[in-house]
Structures are given as C-alpha cells and as structure tokens.
Amino acid sequence: MSKIVGIDLGTTFSVIAYLNDLGKPEIAPNFENNQKTLPSVVYIDGQSKKVQVGEKALNALATEPEKVVTAVKKHMENECVWSIKEGKFIDKNTSDVGDDEYTPAQISSLILKKLSEFNEGTNKVVVTVPAMFAESARRATADAVKIAGLELVDTINEPTAALLYYASIPDIDVSGKIMVFDLGGGTFDVSIAEVNNNNIEILTSRGDKNLGGHDFDTFIVSEMAKGYEKEKGKALSAQDQRKLLPIAEKIKKSLSFKQNTTEFIDGPDGPYEFSITREKFNELISLKVTQIKMLLEEALDSKELKLKPEDIDQILLVGGSTRIPEIINLITSVMGKAPVKGVNVDEAVALGAAIHAGLNTSSSNLSASQKKSLKDVKLSDVCNHYFGTGKLEWDAKLSKHYVVNDVLIPRDTKLPYSITKPYSTAYDGQEAIECQVTQSEHEETDMEFVNIINENTILSLPPNRPAGQPIEVTFTYDKSGRMNCEFTDINSGKKEIVELRPGSTLSPEEADLDFKIE
Amino acid sequence: MDGGVLIVIIIIGVFFIWPILKSNTQKKEINKAISSVSDLTINVKVEKIKDIQCLVIYAKGWINSKRNHSISGSITLSLFDITADPGSPILTSAEGFGEISYPHIFGLAKEMELSPDSYFPELSKLFILPLDILAFPMRGHRKIEAKVIYGTHELEIALGGVKDTKTAIGVATSVFDFEVKAIGYREFEKNAIDFEESAIQLAMFTAAIDGSLDQNELDVIKSWCQKRSFFIEDEDESEDKKKKLTNFIQKTYKQAKEQKLTMTQIMSRIKKDLSEDQRYKVVELMLDVMAADSVLDEKENDLIEKTVKSLNLDYKTFKAMRDARLSRLTKINVADGGEEKLFGLDESMSNDQKCTELRKQYSKWSGLTASSNKVKREQANKMVEKIAKLRQNLNC
Numbered sequence: 001m002s003k004i005v006g007i008d009l010g011t012t013f014s015v016i017a018y019l020n021d022l023g024k025p026e027i028a029p030n031f032e033n034n035q036k037t038l039p040s041v042v043y044i045d046g047q048s049k050k051v052q053v054g055e056k057a058l059n060a061l062a063t064e065p066e067k068v069v070t071a072v073k074k075h076m077e078n079e080c081v082w083s084i085k086e087g088k089f090i091d092k093n094t095s096d097v098g099d100d101e102y103t104p105a106q107i108s109s110l111i112l113k114k115l116s117e118f119n120e121g122t123n124k125v126v127v128t129v130p131a132m133f134a135e136s137a138r139r140a141t142a143d144a145v146k147i148a149g150l151e152l153v154d155t156i157n158e159p160t161a162a163l164l165y166y167a168s169i170p171d172i173d174v175s176g177k178i179m180v181f182d183l184g185g186g187t188f189d190v191s192i193a194e195v196n197n198n199n200i201e202i203l204t205s206r207g208d209k210n211l212g213g214h215d216f217d218t219f220i221v222s223e224m225a226k227g228y229e230k231e232k233g234k235a236l237s238a239q240d241q242r243k244l245l246p247i248a249e250k251i252k253k254s255l256s257f258k259q260n261t262t263e264f265i266d267g268p269d270g271p272y273e274f275s276i277t278r279e280k281f282n283e284l285i286s287l288k289v290t291q292i293k294m295l296l297e298e299a300l301d302s303k304e305l306k307l308k309p310e311d312i313d314q315i316l317l318v319g320g321s322t323r324i325p326e327i328i329n330l331i332t333s334v335m336g337k338a339p340v341k342g343v344n345v346d347e348a349v350a351l352g353a354a355i356h357a358g359l360n361t362s363s364s365n366l367s368a369s370q371k372k373s374l375k376d377v378k379l380s381d382v383c384n385h386y387f388g389t390g391k392l393e394w395d396a397k398l399s400k401h402y403v404v405n406d407v408l409i410p411r412d413t414k415l416p417y418s419i420t421k422p423y424s425t426a427y428d429g430q431e432a433i434e435c436q437v438t439q440s441e442h443e444e445t446d447m448e449f450v451n452i453i454n455e456n457t458i459l460s461l462p463p464n465r466p467a468g469q470p471i472e473v474t475f476t477y478d479k480s481g482r483m484n485c486e487f488t489d490i491n492s493g494k495k496e497i498v499e500l501r502p503g504s505t506l507s508p509e510e511a512d513l514d515f516k517i518e
Numbered sequence: 519m520d521g522g523v524l525i526v527i528i529i530i531g532v533f534f535i536w537p538i539l540k541s542n543t544q545k546k547e548i549n550k551a552i553s554s555v556s557d558l559t560i561n562v563k564v565e566k567i568k569d570i571q572c573l574v575i576y577a578k579g580w581i582n583s584k585r586n587h588s589i590s591g592s593i594t595l596s597l598f599d600i601t602a603d604p605g606s607p608i609l610t611s612a613e614g615f616g617e618i619s620y621p622h623i624f625g626l627a628k629e630m631e632l633s634p635d636s637y638f639p640e641l642s643k644l645f646i647l648p649l650d651i652l653a654f655p656m657r658g659h660r661k662i663e664a665k666v667i668y669g670t671h672e673l674e675i676a677l678g679g680v681k682d683t684k685t686a687i688g689v690a691t692s693v694f695d696f697e698v699k700a701i702g703y704r705e706f707e708k709n710a711i712d713f714e715e716s717a718i719q720l721a722m723f724t725a726a727i728d729g730s731l732d733q734n735e736l737d738v739i740k741s742w743c744q745k746r747s748f749f750i751e752d753e754d755e756s757e758d759k760k761k762k763l764t765n766f767i768q769k770t771y772k773q774a775k776e777q778k779l780t781m782t783q784i785m786s787r788i789k790k791d792l793s794e795d796q797r798y799k800v801v802e803l804m805l806d807v808m809a810a811d812s813v814l815d816e817k818e819n820d821l822i823e824k825t826v827k828s829l830n831l832d833y834k835t836f837k838a839m840r841d842a843r844l845s846r847l848t849k850i851n852v853a854d855g856g857e858e859k860l861f862g863l864d865e866s867m868s869n870d871q872k873c874t875e876l877r878k879q880y881s882k883w884s885g886l887t888a889s890s891n892k893v894k895r896e897q898a899n900k901m902v903e904k905i906a907k908l909r910q911n912l913n914c
Contacts (some may be wrong), residue, residue, distance in 0.1 A: 077888050078890075078895075079890055091892055134882065134888040136890065137888075137890075208884055208887075209887065210887055210899070285911065286904040287903060287907065287910065288906075290906040290907075290909050290910050290914075291880070291884075291902065292908050293909075293914075294876075294877045294880050294905075294906075294914075297877055298877060298881060301877075380620075394650070396650055396795075397794065397795060397798055397832065397835055398795050398798045398799065398802070399700075399793075399795030399796075399798075399799075400795075404863075428613070440885050441881060441884060441885030442881045442882040442885050444882065444885070446838060446841065446842055446893075447839070448841070448842040448845050448846075448884060449845065449882060449885065450885075451885070451886075451888060451889055451890065466613070467613055468613075475780060504742075
C-alpha cells in the first residue's frame with residue numbers, strides 16, 4: 001500500500017483513497033458503515049467538548065443544529081470563526097481565537113483526522129483543492145492538515161486530480177482537448193486540458209468558489225421557509241432552516257430523477273407538506289446556472305486558447321451536482337455535445353489524488369505494479385490567478401500619482417515559471433519598499449479589485465540615495481503551486497523573500513490542539 | 519510608504535556627432551563634402567515616442583570647439599515662453615530636468631566632446647523630453663523659444679541664460695508654436711478658486727439630489743476642503759483658506775437646500791476654467807459624496823454620468839473610478855434598466871457585445887468574492903448576482 005494517500009476534502013462530503021498493490025486507485029471506506037464518502041459535517045458540543053464527525057454529526061443537525069458545522073470549506077478563505085455560543089460562523093475581529101471559537105482550519109482538521117482513520121497508518125497526504133481556491137484558503141487547508149497531525153506532501157487542483165483518474169481508466173479513451181466540468185457541493189471549476197496518452201497538460205481553469213450544490217440546497221430551504229410562513233403564518237428561524245438542509249439535499253437529489261417531489265417538514269407550528277417541481281427548482285437555480293454558463297464561455301475564450309465548443313473532444317463530469325438534469329442540459333446546449341457519463345463523479349477527485357500521491361511517493365516505497373501503472377504519467381498545470389505587485393504610476397488624466405497593480409505572472413501561465421521585472425525607487429531618500437504580492441482572477445490594475453496576499457514585508461533600503469535606484473522583483477512559481485517572491489535592491493544587494501504556500505504557517509503550539517473525536 | 523515601486527522611464531538626450539577624422543586623405547574628401555555645412559541650427563517638433571508625447575529637439579550643423587584641439591564640452595537646452603513681453607520661464611517638477619542653481623526652472627545639460635571639425639548631420643536628435651514634465655505659464659496658444667548653448671565643460675545655464683558668458687562657444691535658437699492644455703502656473707491662484715468652488719457646488723448638488731443632505735455627505739466635502747488647505751505651508755494662509763472654504767460650503771449648502779444651485783451655471787464655469795485633470799477630480803469628489811452613505815442612489819449616479827458626458831471625459835476612466843467605489847458600497851438603489859449603466863452597457867452596443875462585456879464584469883467582480891474585506895466581499899456577491907440577472911434578461 002502506498003504510504004501517501006489522496007484526500008478529497010469536499011464541501012458536503014470527503015473521501016480518502018490510496019493506490020492499491022496492483023497500482024489502481026481505491027477508496028478507503030468508512031469502517032463504521034462501509035460508506036465510501038464521509039459527510040463533511042462536524043458536531044461540537046461546547047460544554048463537554050464532545051466532537052462527532054460525519055454521519056452522526058449530520059443526524060444531529062435535525063435536533064441540535066446550533067452545534068453542527070456544515071460546509072466549512074466555503075469559509076476556508078474567510079477570516080471567520082465558528083462560534084459555539086452563536087452556533088454559526090462569525091467574523092474574526094482579532095487575531096486571537098477564543099476558547100469557544102474554532103477556525104475553519106481547526107474544524108476541517110477534524111474531518112481529515114476522521115478520514116485518516118479509514119486508512120491505517122496514514123500520515124502523509126495529498127489534499128485536493130478547488131482550482132480557483134484563493135491563497136488564503138490553500139493556506140488554511142495546509143493548516144488543517146497540520147492540526148490533524150498529518151504531513152501535507154502536496155495539494156492538487158480538483159479538476160486536475162479528476163483528469164488524472166479519468167486518464168488512468170483503461171475502458172475510457174481520454175485524448176485530445178478535454179473539458180473537466182466539476183460542480184461539487186460548494187465550488188465550481190471548469191478546466192480544459194490537452195491529453196495525450198498519459199501526458200496531461202492543463203491549459204486553463206475557471207471557476208467560482210461560491211457556487212455549488214450547497215447553494216441549491218439553501219435555495220430549496222428558502223422556498224420551504226416561504227411556504228411555511230404562508231401556510232402557518234409563522235417564520236422559520238435561522239436554526240429551524242438549518243435543520244432542513246438534509247431534507248433539501250434529499251429533495252434536490254430526487255428531482256434529478258423525478259419531475260416533482262413532496263416532503264413533510266417540521267416547524268414551530270407543526271408539520272408542513274412541501275411540494276416542489278423540477279421546473280420550480282430549475283427556476284431557483286437559474287442565476288447560478290447563468291454564472292456557470294459565463295464561466296464555461298470564459299474558459300473557452302481564455303486569452304491564449306480562444307477555443308470554440310467544437311474544439312473540445314470530450315467533456316468529463318466531476319462532483320455530485322453534475323447529476324442535475326438542468327446542468328447536463330446547459331453543458332449540452334453550450335458545448336453542442338453531451339458529457340461522458342458512467343463514471344462515479346463523487347469519487348474521481350479522491351482517486352486522482354491517490355494517483356498523484358503515488359507520483360509523489362519514492363519509487364523504493366512502490367510495488368512493481370504501482371511503478372508500472374505510474375510509468376510515463378506526466379502532468380503539467382497552469383497558474384489559476386494573476387499575481388502581481390503594487391507600483392506607483394502617474395495618471396496623466398487625473399494628474400496625480402497612485403498605486404496600481406502590476407501583473408508579473410498572468411493567469412494560465414504554464415508552471416513552473418519564473419519572471420524578473422525591473423523597477424526603481426520613487427523618491428529621494430526612500431528607505432523602504434513594501435513587498436506587496438497581489439492575486440486576482442481578472443487582469444486588473446485597480447488595487448481595489450485585487451486581493452493583497454502579502455503586504456507586511458518591508459525591504460529596508462540604505463538612506464540618502466536619490467530616486468531611481470534599481471529594484472528587481474522576481475516571482476517564481478513551481479509545479480506544486482509554491483511561489484517565491486524576491487524583492488532585491490540591486491545596488492546594496494539587500495533582499496526580502498516572500499514565500500507563499502510553503503504549507504502551514506501555524507506554530508507547533510497552535511497546531512497542537514486537543515480535540516477528542518467520539 | 520505611499521506606494522510600492524515605480525518604473526521610471528528615462529529618456530536620455532541622444533546626439534550624433536560626425537566621427538573625428540583620422541587620415542589626411544579622408545579629411546580632404548570630407549572637408550569638401552561638408553564645406554556647405556552651416557553653423558548649428560535647431561528645430562523643435564512634438565512627437566509621440568513609446569506612447570509618450572515628447573518634445574524632440576533636432577540639430578544640424580557645425581558644433582565647433584573654435585580651438586585647434588578637442589575639448590570636453592557641454593551642451594544645454596532651455597525653454598522660454600515669449601508669447602508676451604516680458605517672457606516667462608518654463609518650469610518643471612521632475613527630478614534631473616531643472617537648472618543646477620534653480621531646479622524648478624527647466625534646463626538640461628549634457629557633457630560631450632567638441633572637436634574643431636565635428637558637426638551634427640541633418641535630423642540629429644539632440645534632446646528628447648516628455649512633455650508632461652513641463653509646466654507652462656499660461657494655457658492656450660503659446661510661442662516658445664528653445665535655446666541650445668554649447669561651450670566648455672564649465673558652462674552652466676541659470677534663469678534660461680548663461681551664468682558665465684566666457685564658458686559659452688555657440689548658441690542656436692528656434693521659436694515654435696505650442697498649444698498648452700493644462701492650467702498655467704500663473705493661473706493657479708484664480709484657477710484654484712474656480713476649481714474649489716465648482717467642486718464644492720457639484721458635490722453639494724450630488725448630495726442634495728436624493729432630497730436629503732446628510733452629515734456623511736457633508737463630511738466628505740469638508741474632508742476634501744481640509745486636504746486643499748493642508749499643503750499650504752504658511753499657517754495664516756492655511757487658516758485663511760479654511761475659513762474661505764468653510765464659508766463657501768455654508769453658502770452652497772444653503773443654496774442646495776433652497777434648490778438655488780443651477781447646473782448650467784456650474785457646468786459652464788467648469789468648461790471655461792477647469793483643466794481636464796481638475797474635471798476628473800471634481801467627478802472623483804462627486805463619486806465620494808455618492809459613496810458617503812454606502813448606498814448608490816440612481817439619481818446620484820445619473821447626475822454624475824451626465825456630468826461626465828457633458829465635460830467630455832473618458833467614460834472608461836470614469837467607470838474605473840466608479841467601480842473602485844462601488845466595491846465599498848453596501849446597497850445599490852437602481853431601478854431595472856439602470857443597472858446596465860453600472861456595468862458600462864449602453865444602447866449603442868449589440869446584444870452580443872453586452873453579453874461579452876457582462877462576462878468580463880463577472881470575472882472582475884467574482885474575484886472580489888474572496889476578499890478579506892467583508893463589505894467588499896458582500897458587495898461583490900451582490901454585483902455578481904446583478905450581472906447574472908442582466909445576462910438572463912438579455913438571453914445571453
């Protein structure tokens with residue numbers, strides 16, 4: 001068995017997989033119920049510190065919704081905490097986390113810890129992340145791995161992992177230009193790749209971190225709440241509505257097979273019979289479907305590719321929400337062809353992560369069959385965001401200086417990549433430079449529309465020098481998505497290095513939290 | 519630090535000198551060829567170099583050392599506005615473009631070797647300088663004199679002339695016509711009042727257009743005025759400025775409440791007296807007033823859009839300015855149809871163009887849904903939803 005395992009840390013459920021002795025990726029099932037997926041749901045009792053993860057936590061949603069954390073992945077990039085007192089995520093106002101508060105990384109670590117129990121001896125992991133996950137969310141994922149007491153070997157983008165798996169299936173001929181359409185519980189990614197035998201070259205990825213099946217569930221819950229209030233004359237509280245999430249998910253799933261469905265729901269004024277048609281459901285999700293369509297068009301029309309739908313040879317599906325007929329209809333109408341069906345869309349990402357784990361395992365730890373199955377597999381990915389820095393520029397129209405975003409690494413740049421750009425100091429006697437690193441999804445000059453992912457590093461400069469001193473900025477992005485940003489004052493040789501995504505930045509004390517999982 | 523780092527485009531004066539002659543035979547041949555060459559003359563042209571409007575000083579003719587041997591010399595350029603008598607110097611705020619003794623007066627100097635028989639062939643570019651580093655005394659049509667002086671390496675220009683005449687060897691001048699668009703430095707004082715009063719009036723008009731003038735909006739105007747007096751070094755002058763602006767704010771506030779402010783008057787003053795950058799700054803203040811209560815009101819937006827149109831300002835630049843503020847709002851109150859304007863759609867666009875533009879806007883705003891700033895994040899989510907709704911309405 002491979003020492004390194006692959007984990008799909010999903011919004012609604014998570015999966016752990018490994019490379020078996022024959023070199024085939026395989027899911028490690030939950031030994032408690034033999035299910036291949038673990039609901040990404042965590043129950044935390046503030047008083048007893050009792051923690052439950054998975055099915056039991058999901059069941060507790062009906063009775064104690066305020067103690068149950070769902071869809072934590074949607075909060076990974078936000079500066080927020082789960083408040084035991086309030087039973088919801090709240091904005092984090094200080095850098096300290098209170099005794100009754102848990103960061104998204106801490107909660108995710110509980111899911112990872114539980115998953116690791118499914119595969120004995122798990123200590124090194126490859127974890128998948130949405131292609132469009134921001135820097136902060138990737139860092140939080142690395143933190144979660146560390147808190148769970150595991151070692152993060154690498155992260156891999158979810159559509160890329162899925163493609164690795166699809167390309168490894170002997171019965172499916174995956175070649176040419178492939179689109180991976182990944183609509184999961186919380187995020188949507190669409191990637192286009194060139195596949196030639198075992199050579200996989202990702203060309204572009206687009207996506208939305210806030211678009212997935214969980215959103216569809218909440219639309220159904222809102223519809224239920226509206227119906228309840230209309231019939232009973234009483235509104236459902238926020239916690240009442242959270243209790244309804246599993247029912248909403250059930251309704252969503254059944255509408256993939258039926259034209260209408262009915263469920264009884266509980267509320268403060270007794271039960272209510274809720275009926276919904278597929279047509280109504282399609283109407284509820286129509287704005288999100290429009291967003292998906294825009295992202296599909298964006299991926300095809302990306303700067304370097306400029307593809308037409310007919311240029312795509314195959315469309316592969318990933319994620320449970322791709323079972324929704326309206327989504328299949330959308331793909332078919334935009335792309336002019338139906339996607340490939342017949343593969344378990346819930347497991348492809350984890351299975352691909354297991355293959356990636358195998359690729360990251362030293363060959364001395366691989367069996368002959370494993371080595372054979374991984375032979376000749378080549379994978380290259382692209383940068384999914386624009387990365388840049390702030391520079392001072394003169395605006396002739398407004399007749400003033402202002403700071404603009406200057407892109408160094410454009411989106412869709414093939415990795416690894418390195419670039420050096422010359423700049424110079426702006427003022428006489430300038431004694432410092434702020435080593436800003438920015439990230440954006442759009443080629444943007446306006447600093448209001450970029451996320452500053454590093455701004456506290458200062459490069460000190462020698463005093464009493466005139467303006468115009470040469471400064472060099474080098475951004476290096478490796479295959480694993482680790483970025484090194486060097487800011488160098490040429491004349492003095494002084495240098496500041498900003499390392500991004502080196503893994504968790506947590507101190508051992510922060511990572512050493514005592515969570516007892518029951 | 520105010521900003522990160524800055525790329526400085528350094529445009530260096532380029533000059534070509536005929537090579538120093540080596541052999542006697544060559545000398546004879548060349549002497550014959552250059553016997554018709556006259557003394558140094560210059561010619562000034564405005565040219566676009568790498569997208570930057572520049573003044574290019576072309577030179578032609580002898581640049582003789584008037585000695586039997588080569589010397590290490592210097593060549594200088596100064597500019598003077600001679601439209602009226604007496605003339606006025608051209609100023610600069612750019613580092614390295616000023617005279618040594620008077621750095622705010624434009625003057626360039628380059629070192630070069632002068633030999634007894636060196637000259638500039640036709641179309642030699644002697645100096646190239648970006649126009650935006652120059653400050654002219656007045657707006658409008660001006661006559662500018664360019665003066666190139668060459669001499670020994672001790673040559674230094676001061677106030678447009680030579681500091682020590684013994685160091686000069688030769689001079690060439692050229693007078694050229696030039697249209698100055700920016701406000702001249704001699705017009706600053708009167709223009710500053712025109713600018714401040716027009717900005718306050720339009721800002722107050724924006725604040726009052728939704729029927730209520732609130733303290734947040736007034737605070738934005740007050741803070742803008744405060745910044746205007748902040749950079750006046752003399753304390754008394756600064757206080758005086760504050761008083762004047764406060765009085766004007768009060769007066770305008772009263773007029774706005776009584777609905778006595780007229781757009782026509784304000785606009786005609788702006789069109790007559792304000793430069794393009796000042797017009798953008800007025801619009802910037804209007805946008806800040808609009809964003810003061812974190813709500814975009816349709817009437818406010820319409821007023822600002824009309825102002826931009828009427829002042830012939832670039833819509834794309836305006837949209838970027840507005841987008842930056844939209845990201846910090848909490849509410850946008852525009853009726854159906856009004857939202858199209860927010861995303862830069864107009865009636866001249868085809869349906870396909872509108873759909874493509876909305877897709878670009880989606881990409882811009884969806885990136886902000888991951889912002890660490892909660893207000894921005896929530897506003898971005900609303901904007902993404904609005905874009906999707908518009909795409910649905912347009913059947914994209």
